[in-house]
Amino acid sequence: MHLFDIVIISIGLAMDASAVSMAAAACGYAQDRRAVFRLAFHFGLFQFMMPVIGWVLGTGFVSYVRAVDHWIAFGLLAFVGGRMVREGIADTEECLHRDPSKGMTMVMLSFATSIDALAIGLGLAVMDVNIWYPSALIGIITCAMSVAAIVIGKRVGAAFGSRMEIVGGIILIGLGLKILLPALFLGA
Structure with a gap:
């Protein structure tokens, strides 16, 4: 897999965490450096761990699905x-009700926004990456985009949160087509 593909996957996966980070800042949370660090660090850590877990699970059955x-x-x-596209379109919540940079709320949001990365890890195992x-x-x-989203969220509010999920979803679907089409037409 090329670096460009990995970066595109990373950006697509980071959109959920970025949308939450932006919403947190727009709703008045994540105003100090500690809160920004906690959000960005946990989102990045979970996005790092979940593909590894998916890959470990996926390597056990790769030979059966080659x-x-x-x-x-x-x-x-x-x-x-x-x-991601469906959730971005259906997103109507204006503001977060709990501070996402603290306690179990942060852990649950970190887990929820990284479930997609587990599936990507499975896919990477199948592709022998x-x-x-x-x-x-x-x-x-993910960590960097979360920080950037917090900065943007402080300035422009929640207007772009759901749009980021839509863009991320479209990016991932496009990358899936990039993998599928050559295999169908070129036999790769």
């Missing part, structure tokens, strides 16, 4: 991307 691996990768990316570099890049990009 002939349809491109369909599996496409299916996982399309499912995750489609869910070494997980450590992509997983580290996913975590770093």
